Amino acid sequence: MPMRWCEGKSGNWWHRHFRGGGYRITMPRQVILQVLAESKKHLSAEDIFLRVHQIYPNIGLTTIYRTLELLVKMGLVVKFDFGDGRARYELRSGNGGTSHHHHLICTNCGRVIDYDEFLDEEIELIKKTEKELARKYGFEIKNHTIQFYGLCKKCNTVKK
Amino acid sequence: MPMRWCEGKSGNWWHRHFRGGGYRITMPRQVILQVLAESKKHLSAEDIFLRVHQIYPNIGLTTIYRTLELLVKMGLVVKFDFGDGRARYELRSGNGGTSHHHHLICTNCGRVIDYDEFLDEEIELIKKTEKELARKYGFEIKNHTIQFYGLCKKCNTVKK
DNA sequence: CTAACTGCAAATTCTTTGCATTAGT
DNA sequence: ACTAATGCAAAGAATTTGCAGTTAG
Secondary structure: OOOOOOOEOOEOOOHHHHHHHOOOOOHHHHHHHHHHHHHOOOEEHHHHHHHHHHHOOOOOHHHHHHHHHHHHHHOOEEEEEOOOOOEEEEEOOOOOOOOOOEEEEEOOOOOEEEOOOOHHHHHHHHHHHHHHHHHHHOOEEEEEEEEEEEEOHHHHHHOO | OOOOOOOEOOEOOOHHHHHHHOOOOOHHHHHHHHHHHHHOOOEEHHHHHHHHHHHOOOOOHHHHHHHHHHHHHHOOEEEEEOOOOOEEEEEOOOOOOOOOOEEEEEOOOOOEEEOOOOHHHHHHHHHHHHHHHHHHHOOEEEEEEEEEEEEOHHHHHHOO
16 A cells, blocks of 8 residues: 555565565555654654554554564664663664664653764774674674763753 | 661761752662662662562662662662663762773573673773763763673574 | 464553651751 | 651553454465
């Protein structure tokens, strides 16, 4: 029904991930991925549910959770915790390439900024650290997060 | 009753934080801080509750939560989320000095390792980034986290 | 066809809140 | 004494689970 979004003749870029894992390509999954792809930034399960609901009203919240869990397991989506009790989800950078997720979070109002300062240095350090951690602890590292917490300009002046 | 832990004649190091903020020094708070100081590493509210309970059985879980909230607000404790739906708490490094909290988390079994590779570089980069973010976005940065997620050696071989 | 997927409702789990009581200062 | 702090029970919120019906391959 919807589905008009960067699809090749043989399906979308993520189809192989599904086929390969023996997972079925269903309408809910397509819509959820579409929503994630369109609005990219740290959505909560409920955010996703609401947007998905507009496109395809039959999809339940449970399916959102189950699909997100699958997508995270497959590595297509990253799950975050900003400390407000609800998880956020973000599609991994388009296709290949390591994705980086750097957030600046206001602990008072919950505002989240995606920053991009010193990314190159950061990425270099992360890579190095990842390699060393993998070697030393035998971990297979899948992902990482870097987050700064504090008070945004507004909350800082209002001084609650 | 308990309280035999690095206290000067005029009270523990954290007393001034309490007095200064107009907060009372109560038994639950003392015990909770003792537990945090003794076992340092990423405890959940329930972990803390259980240990506190052994020392002083009357303290309720609610008080644990309320005290932790206060301690976080005061900056004495750092709150973490490792993605398993329960928050973890850690006492900030002893006294002064910026504390750094670096974790390597197995997404399968939940094991958490505190790593210490490339800390100097990391700290330097963090400092620089913090300064820049404060300048650019007007944030007053209070804290940060760096976490790596992946499969630990065991979970990786068992290949679930 | 048949096993994976879905939706609903109920259940869990973690955390917060209301309120009467207790205890620092 | 005056209030902050506590404990209990109940409420809330996010996420998970059981199960019968649905659908992709």
